Amino acid sequence: MSNPTPPLFPFSVMGLLIGRTALLKDQILDRNLEPYSVTAAQFKVLIMIAHFEVDTPAELCRQLSLDSGAMTRMLDRLEHKQLVIRRRCAEDRRHVRLALAEDGLALANQLPRIGTAAMDELLGVLEPEERAMLERILKKILFSAGDTITMQRLGDHQ
Structure with a gap:
């Protein structure tokens, strides 16, 4: 018997990607x-x-x-x-x-x-425009979630 793929399952890859990127960031930090x-x-x-x-x-x-x-x-x-x-x-x-x-x-x-x-090592594969876009997207997510550390660090610089 096969396991059916839920209709929205392909979108759950975003959680995997964010989690794996965070793990990679910590591994690079550990090394540094x-x-x-x-x-x-x-x-x-x-x-x-x-x-x-x-x-x-x-x-x-x-x-x-x-x-x-x-x-x-x-x-x-x-x-x-x-x-x-x-x-x-x-x-x-x-x-x-x-x-x-x-x-x-x-x-x-x-x-x-x-x-x-x-972070330079982690993001070195991105073009400057891609880095800027990624930063804008992450800020948008964190500001909309009311992340206090992001808001304290960046103030109104969304």
């Missing part, structure tokens, strides 16, 4: 970050703390779609590498605030350059 002993996942946490002023584990979980256990383990590793500092909130000792350690700040200053090199 290897000399710094940081992973793509850790890169995202450091970027959020350094450039988007995210200073709590809960907000990192929301912005990066990670569960609290995974975030705790990630922060443990970053703290062990002396890149991140966790401090108890003075007003409410149950809450933790995050900051970059000295080494984390030094690395965070290099992350945009490293990220740009990785």
Whole structure:
């Protein structure tokens, strides 16, 4: 017996393509970050703390779609590498605030350059017009979804 193809199934390839591209992006980032002993996942946490002023584990979980256990383990590793500092909130000792350690700040200053090199590698097959079109399409999707990080980073520059 054969499995019939649902009428809209060919359109689901878009999810596959977006997901595989995101995976490839992380693999390229991992390779570019290897000399710094940081992973793509850790890169995202450091970027959020350094450039988007995210200073709590809960907000990192929301912005990066990670569960609290995974975030705790990630922060443990970053703290062990002396890149991140966790401090108890003075007003409410149950809450933790995050900051970059000295080494984390030094690395965070290099992350945009490293990220740009990785994106150039990923998108190098595209012509400049294609890159611009892809950027416009992604912005449109993210702005219409109300993505706070995109809106914070780009403001009204849709």
